[in-house]
Amino acid sequence: MFGKKLLIGFISALLVLSSLTFAFGKTTVTFWSSHSGEPDRTSIQHIVDEFNKQNPDIEVKVTIVPGSETDVSKLLTSIAGGVAPDIYLVDRFTAAQRAVAGVLEPLNNLTTADEIAKLKKAYLPFAWDEASWDNKVWVLPFDTDTRALYYRKDQLKEAGFNTPPKTIAELDTYAEKLTKKDASGRFLRIGFVPWLNQGWHYTWGWAFGGEFYNPKTKKLTITDPNIVKSFEWQKSYADKYGMAAIQSFSSAFGSEAQDPFIMGMISMKVDGDWVLSGLDRFAPKMKWGVDYGATYIPRPEELAKKPITWAGGWSLGIPKGAKHAKEALEFIKFACGPVGQKIYTVETLHLPTIAELLKDKDVRGERRHAFFVDLLRYAKNRPPLPVGALLWDELTAARDAVINGQKTPLKACQDVEARVQPELDKILAGK
Amino acid sequence: MKASTSRRNTLYGILFALPWIIGFLAFTAYPILASLYYSFTEYVGIGTPKWIGSGNYNALFHDELFWTSLYNTLYYVGLAVPIGFVVGLGLALLLNIDLKEIGIYRTLVYLPYVLPAVAVSFIWLWMLNPYYGLLNLFLGTVFHIQGPGWFSDPKWAKPAFVMLAQWGAGGSAVIFLSSIKDVPRELLESAEIDGAGWWTKFSKIIIPMISPVILYHIITALFGGFQIFTTAYIATNGGPANSTLFYVLYLYRNAFQYSKMGYASAMAWILFVLVLIITLIIFRTSARWVFYRGGGE
Numbered sequence: 177m178f179g180k181k182l183l184i185g186f187i188s189a190l191l192v193l194s195s196l197t198f199a200f201g202k203t204t205v206t207f208w209s210s211h212s213g214e215p216d217r218t219s220i221q222h223i224v225d226e227f228n229k230q231n232p233d234i235e236v237k238v239t240i241v242p243g244s245e246t247d248v249s250k251l252l253t254s255i256a257g258g259v260a261p262d263i264y265l266v267d268r269f270t271a272a273q274r275a276v277a278g279v280l281e282p283l284n285n286l287t288t289a290d291e292i293a294k295l296k297k298a299y300l301p302f303a304w305d306e307a308s309w310d311n312k313v314w315v316l317p318f319d320t321d322t323r324a325l326y327y328r329k330d331q332l333k334e335a336g337f338n339t340p341p342k343t344i345a346e347l348d349t350y351a352e353k354l355t356k357k358d359a360s361g362r363f364l365r366i367g368f369v370p371w372l373n374q375g376w377h378y379t380w381g382w383a384f385g386g387e388f389y390n391p392k393t394k395k396l397t398i399t400d401p402n403i404v405k406s407f408e409w410q411k412s413y414a415d416k417y418g419m420a421a422i423q424s425f426s427s428a429f430g431s432e433a434q435d436p437f438i439m440g441m442i443s444m445k446v447d448g449d450w451v452l453s454g455l456d457r458f459a460p461k462m463k464w465g466v467d468y469g470a471t472y473i474p475r476p477e478e479l480a481k482k483p484i485t486w487a488g489g490w491s492l493g494i495p496k497g498a499k500h501a502k503e504a505l506e507f508i509k510f511a512c513g514p515v516g517q518k519i520y521t522v523e524t525l526h527l528p529t530i531a532e533l534l535k536d537k538d539v540r541g542e543r544r545h546a547f548f549v550d551l552l553r554y555a556k557n558r559p560p561l562p563v564g565a566l567l568w569d570e571l572t573a574a575r576d577a578v579i580n581g582q583k584t585p586l587k588a589c590q591d592v593e594a595r596v597q598p599e600l601d602k603i604l605a606g607k
Numbered sequence: 608m609k610a611s612t613s614r615r616n617t618l619y620g621i622l623f624a625l626p627w628i629i630g631f632l633a634f635t636a637y638p639i640l641a642s643l644y645y646s647f648t649e650y651v652g653i654g655t656p657k658w659i660g661s662g663n664y665n666a667l668f669h670d671e672l673f674w675t676s677l678y679n680t681l682y683y684v685g686l687a688v689p690i691g692f693v694v695g696l697g698l699a700l701l702l703n704i705d706l707k708e709i710g711i712y713r714t715l716v717y718l719p720y721v722l723p724a725v726a727v728s729f730i731w732l733w734m735l736n737p738y739y740g741l742l743n744l745f746l747g748t749v750f751h752i753q754g755p756g757w758f759s760d761p762k763w764a765k766p767a768f769v770m771l772a773q774w775g776a777g778g779s780a781v782i783f784l785s786s787i788k789d790v791p792r793e794l795l796e797s798a799e800i801d802g803a804g805w806w807t808k809f810s811k812i813i814i815p816m817i818s819p820v821i822l823y824h825i826i827t828a829l830f831g832g833f834q835i836f837t838t839a840y841i842a843t844n845g846g847p848a849n850s851t852l853f854y855v856l857y858l859y860r861n862a863f864q865y866s867k868m869g870y871a872s873a874m875a876w877i878l879f880v881l882v883l884i885i886t887l888i889i890f891r892t893s894a895r896w897v898f899y900r901g902g903g904e
Contacts, residue, residue, distance in 0.1 A: 249863030252652045277651040277866035423759035423847075428738030496653065566865050576848035580761050591671070599865075 202235040205503045207263040208251065210243035211490075215453060219523040223516045227507055234503045236263070246270060246565035248279070251495060255279060260495040262504035268317060268491040269558045269568075272309035276562040276603055281494045282312040286505045295509070302557040303529035307491055309562065316512035317529035319520055320489035322551040323374045324470040326437060326451065327444045331365075340444075340471040344383075344409065347444070347474040354443040355417070363425040366417065368444040370410045371579060372426065375446040377571040380406035382484055382556050383475045388567075389559035394604060396567070396597050398574075398589040407578045407585035414579040433458040437468075446473055449548035453525045464544045472551075487555035489529060527552060562603045567596050646872035652862065656869060663873035673874070675849050676857040679765060683853065684832035686769045691828055692821070695779030700809075702784050713781070720778035728841035731771045732758065758843050761850035768851060771838055779824050786820040787813060815898040822897050826886060833882050854878055 207224065211217050217240065224236045241250050245267040254260045266274060274280050284292060292313060296304055303317035325347075327340045335354050341347040347368060354367030370380060381388060386402035389395070397403075414422065429436040436442045438459040455462055462468055472483040492508040494501050510516050517528040521539050527549055533539050540546045558564060574588035583591070621628075646663055648656035667673045702713050719727070734741050735757035743754030755763040790813055798808050814821075836855040839845065845852035845860075854874070862871035 246864050249859075252863055252866075255653045273866065278654045279651075279866075420756055420760060423756040424737035427736050427756060427759050569860070569864070573846075573849055576846055580848045582761070582848050595671075 202233055203500055203503050205234055205236045205263065205500045205507060206261040207236050207238045207265075207504075207507070208241045208243075208261040209238055209265040210241055211265065212240050215524050216520075219520050220511075222523065223511050223519050224507075226515065226519065227510050230510075231506065234506065236507050246568060248274070251279065255495055255497050258497060260497040260499075262494065262498040262500045263508060264493055264495050265318075266315050266491050266493045268303065268306040268315065268489050269560065269564045271307055271315045271491055271493065272560050272562040273564050273566075274493070275309045275312070275314040278496060280314045281496050281498060281501060282314055283316070283494070283505065284312045286494070286501055298513075298530055298532070300529050300531055300552070302487065302555070303489065303491075306557060306560045309560065315491035315493035316508050318490045318492055318512050319517065319524070319526040320487045320529050320552070320555075321448045321450060321526050322485045322487050322548050322555055323379060323446055323448050323473065324485060324548065324551060325444060325473050326447050326468060326470050328437070328440065328467065329465070329469050330467050331440065331443045340469065341474050342472070343477045343480045344474050345477060348412075350444065351413075352416075363417075363421060363441075365440060366422065366425060366442050368413075369417075369422060369426065369442065370413055370446075371575060372442070373445045373447040377403075377406075377575050378486055378556075378558060379446055379473065380410060382486060383473050383479075384409070385476070385479050389561065391559070394600070396593050396600065398571070398592045399586065400589075404585045404589055407575065407588065410575065411578050411581075411585065414581070419580060435459075438462065449527060449545065450525055452544060452548075464542075470544065470547060472554075483551070483554045485551045485555050487527075487552060487557050489526070561600060563596050563600045566599060567592070570595055642872040642875055645869050646876050648869045650869040650872075651866040652868040659869070663870045664877075666870065667873055667877065672849065672852065672857055676852045676854045679850065679852055680833060680835065680854040682765055683768060683835060684829065686766070687772045687832050687835075688825065688828045690769060691772060691776060691779065692824060694773050694776040695824065696783050696821075698776055698780035699783035699787055702780060703787050713784070717777040717781050720775045720781075722774075724837035725841055727771070727774055728838045731767075731774070731838075732842055735767055735770075758851075759847055761848045764843055764847060764851045768835065768838060768842075771842075772832075772835075779828070782820060782824065783817065786817040790816040816900070818897040819899060822889070822893050825889065829885060829889075830882065833878060 209217075209220055211220060221238060224238055228235055239261070243250055248264075248266075248270075251260070251264055266280070271280070275282070295316065296313070299307075299317050300320070303320060304313070307313050307315045307317050325340065331354060332338075332340065332350070335350070337350060337353075341350045351367030354365065356364040358364050369375070378388070381400070381403040384402040384406040386400040386406060387397055388400070388403070390397050425441075426436075429441065430439070432454070435454070435458065437445055437447075438455070452464075455468070473485060474480070475482070475484060492512055494504045494508070498504055511520075512529075514530050514533060517530050517533055518536065518539060520526060521528045521533065522541070525541070525545055528534060528536075528539055534549055534552065540549050558568075561567065570592045574583070574592050577583040578585050578588045645656055647658060647660055649659050649662070650656035698716055702709065702716060706712070722730075733739070735743075737743050737754060737756045737759070740754075740757075742757075746752045746754040757763050757767040794812050794816070795808055798812055803811070834855050835853050836859065839851050839853050839856050840859075843851045845856050855878075858871045858874045858878075861867040861874065
């Protein structure tokens with residue numbers, strides 16, 4: 177009898193104690209990130225460690241979850257199930273889409289208008305635009321990136337070119353001259369393939385002078401003659417080199433140390449700033465300025481004097497139903513602020529979205545990285561639309577259909593408009 | 608007394624089945640019914656669905672990708688199911704041969720079947736690689752044919768998945784084998800005495816005797832075929848040029864990438880009705896070709 181009472185007393189004491197530690201102890205904040213690759217993953221952990229050190233009452237815990245730029249199924253199901261994380265890493269160009277879908281908590285609900293206005297001033301305008309929708313801000317911008325034409329300086333020299341191509345016409349000539357085949361006609365090396373790596377529809381559409389969206393009329397403008405032209409030009413590579421032959425050659429490409437650019441299987445490619453850290457890691461012998469270099473993305477003759485690129489990047493948001501939204505906001509302000517972004521951009525060679533960091537010596541790094549930092553000045557960004565992910569997928573499908581000869585460039589562009597515009601209209605009408 | 612015992616037995620029976628019943632109601636029946644409701648709404652997956660009547664269904668019939676994905680899936684099912692049947696049954700016949708080491712072969716044939724689909728997809732990405740892949744190497748050295756780009760060529764990507772599906776043929780082969788083993792020896796022996804060759808024995812005795820298993824195989828293979836997802840998600844993610852955008856893959860994209868859960872639910876119900884109709888047709892015709900031992904006696 178006495179034993180039983182003691183036991184009950186003991187258990188209730190435990191319960192009281194544990195609730196006390198809960199009240200006075202740390203708040204655990206969960207952070208879901210889909211960045212599973214290195215060096216990004218470790219760098220994010222460094223930011224978290226720094227934050228936890230500075231905030232003894234908050235403990236941020238990172239969990240790596242499956243997901244991609246446009247795939248957030250795990251987040252959706254967790255919100256529906258009432259077990260949403262407190263922080264989620266969102267590809268910034270999809271923030272508006274997630275906002276409309278009700279996935280994110282607007283930051284305006286968590287802090288004052290003054291603070292929002294102050295935050296806004298710190299960021300590059302394009303990044304803030306991407307983070308906003310319907311006069312609210314839904315995420316804070318994290319990193320950004322730019323794209324350029326990488327070229328194998330050694331191979332160009334061998335082919336007799338002392339400078340990289342500046343125009344599309346030059347690019348075509350270089351590519352032809354750099355391409356090598358064996359006796360049986362199989363490729364040993366391809367000079368250039370437009371759609372590999374970061375040679376996206378957006379890359380070439382903008383390079384050819386096209387625009388994808390008209391914010392005044394709120395209409396997609398995929399049938400812009402310049403975008404159609406950019407598709408036609410890509411198709412010319414499929415015709416010239418043979419789509420099947422290119423596909424079979426590119427399926428032999430590996431990654432990391434077997435990357436085709438490192439292996440010398442392609443001489444030129446459009447790719448992002450982050451590639452630099454991969455080159456250092458997997459091809460430490462290849463030297464900037466000797467073996468390879470990067471330059472502006474070639475454009476048609478009449479536009480070649482004006483450099484162009486585009487910037488993307490990620491952001492941190494607070495999902496609907498987050499249990500510790502206040503603490504989560506503290507963390508995302510830190511991670512997306514000067515301290516967090518500096519850690520991340522120095523370690524991963526991505527670029528910051530905090531304007532003042534662009535002048536920081538450590539962030540700019542050596543000359544080759546500074547080149548990408550300075551490119552930001554010429555950077556376009558994808559229209560921050562609530563149909564961003566859909567538009568991306570549709571443009572990719574259109575590009576595939578064109579280079580495989582299933583649709584004419586004009587028809588493919590018309591189809592993208594026909595599929596995405598109604599979705600956009602529906603959302604705009606319901607606003 | 609007797610009545611109460613039987614009532615108690617019923618109660619126990621229900622109690623023991625309760626975990627399954629609860630699981631079925633909560634995780635199968637409820638979601639299925641909920642998706643029927645969602646299919647008539649505009650719903651992003653969270654929040655409140657908005658009733659739009661048959662809006663999703665109307666939109667689907669005008670959705671080019673819906674038809675593409677349906678065509679891709681029918682193409683795949685139309686090839687993968689019959690070929691899977693022939694390969695599975697063929698393997699079963701081979702594994703039925705009396706050899707001392709047949710146990711080893713049976714294990715070897717069955718082994719691939721237990722591999723997870725994700726791993727299998729990666730293996731096949733390498734096997735079908737146009738440059739380094741075993742298959743094109745074989746085609747090149749033996750037949751002097753330049754093999755296609757398989758997963759990267761819109762014309763060959765679907766056949767590549769049909770091939771990939773045969774990787775799991777060991778599973779059906781084992782089921783066929785066990786049913787072939789079940790065919791009464793005396794039937795085969797008396798047929799032999801009457802002078803029947805192997806083809807007659809196969810077509811007149813074995814096939815009818817195992818026909819219930821064939822029916823089972825075809826139905827489950829159909830279900831599996833219509834739901835092809837994992838391998839396509841890993842190997843091609845619908846590309847190139849939507850040539851492997853299978854039905855469930857497109858459904859998944861709508862639900863989780865484009866936040867169109869209502870639309871995806873409508874797709875799920877169309878698939879359900881389609882598979883239901885095909886299954887009913889097969890069941891109806893099965894009376895003509897499926898032979899149940901002891902059924903007619």
